[in-house]
Amino acid sequence: MTTTSTPNSVHIPENARIVVAGAGSIGCFVGGLLVAQGHQVCLLGRPRIIDAIRNGGLKLADGEALDMALDANQIGLSTSPECLADADIIILAAKSLVTEEIAEEIARYAPAHAIVMSLQNGVRNPRILREKLQQTVVATMIPFNVVLSEGNRFQRTTFTAEIIMEWQPELAKLLSGDLITFTAQQDFNEVAWGKLLLNINNAINALGGLPVRQQLMDPQWRRLMAHVVEESMRVMAAAGIKHQSVAPVSMKMFCWILRLPTWLFQRIANSMLKVDPEARASMWEDLQQKRLTEIDEFQGLIIELAEENNCSADLNRRIYGLIKKAEQAAAGSPGLSVDAIRNA
Known part of the structure; x- marks a missing residue:
């Protein structure tokens, strides 16, 4: 049986720097909303997506009220895992297929104090990350889907903006805002x-x-x-x-x-x-x-x-x-x- 243990409370520095690792559809959407809420965010992704954002900015929509465009100069953009060296919070949004590969990059480049948030499908990724990393790992559950409708336009296709996460209320408070909220829950494994x-x-x-x-x-x-x-x-x-x-x-x-x-x-x-x-x-x-x-x-x-x-x-x-x-x-x-x- 696969289980997920709840991590201890973590220290979060002021003006925390966030790196979204594996920035595809979900990662770019969440990262963009965090930028709009005033956070320092760097998107770490494949050249195809990063180049499209660098050339045309980042567009976010949800089919209802949200229709937002962010300039490329508002966002950190990188295709190199070396950007992890500056991270206080790492939001891992990659497919489960590459969890171990990205864990190796985090272990190599990220500081020990960084918090790693797994924004991935399935129930096994947090355990894999904890086995490979010294950093604190926080599991999350994202209830919506996002599609890439153009080269730099990401649209949420279900109308909710809440992410459930393991019991880290201070981290949830830091990341939450009007555009997206994070809710800490003690019985996260069952969720x-x-x-x-x-x-x-x-x-x-x-x-x-x-x-x-x-x-x-x-x-x-x-x-x-x-x-x-x-x-x-x-x-x-x-x-x-x-x-x-x-x-x-x-x-x-x-x-x-x-x-x-x-x-x-x-x-x-x-x-x-x-x-x-x-x-x-x-x-x-x-x-x-x-x-x-x-x-x-x-x-x-x-x-x-x-x-x-x-x-x-x-x-x-x-x-x-x-x-x-x-x-x-x-x-x-x-x-x-x-x-x-x-x-x-």
Whole structure:
């Protein structure tokens, strides 16, 4: 069973310098909001993204009220991990696939007093970081998705601006503002597992290739989502893992709502439908860009737990196999139907 221990209280220097390591869609969006709230932020990312921001600034939107443009000279920009040497706070927003690689860069360049915040999917990254780093590691859970709609424009596709983090109230207070808030929570480990239960459906969206909202309006897709979440909950229960729902209702009720007739689902699940009409899961974007996905942190972890506890995870196995096949094909989302996924 994977657990996350709560770190001791940390000292935060005044005018803390923040480096966002692995600044992709999530990292640039969060980093940009922190800049707008008055923080010193450096984005450490790949040349493609950093050059686009350097040439055209950083644009942030959320489909509602947020529509912001930051000049490039307001933000630190780097493609070299040497910028970590100046960090008081490191926000790690990279994919789980490169956690160990970036941990090595942090260990080499970052000062010992730096706080490392893992803004990553899955539940295993904080443990990996703690095994490799002397710095304090703080796990966080980010409940929204961000897409790169242009070379330097990042749009949040779900309408919430709160990040949940381990119990570090002073750090949460420092980073919070009108544009984005950080909430410290003592039972964070259960929250992380609750977020995994929502992320478990990223693969379904990636395989279908449809916008999330369109899938949610189809009862067949909703029943498939409910099935994979319920199977995952059974596996977690067999492993003795507790979770706390990050949805407005319990995950059991969440699955019940997914199975309602569409007309009733629309009335009850308004908050679930408050997403950008074209929003898709980040795993879909990974397939479209011919990148490896984080499937091992979702279905892969559930399958491991099922094997360790001698229980079934058949649907998760099928989904896992289909994503791996799509990765190997490098042809984008396969655009599968519900029946094709169930019968794989």
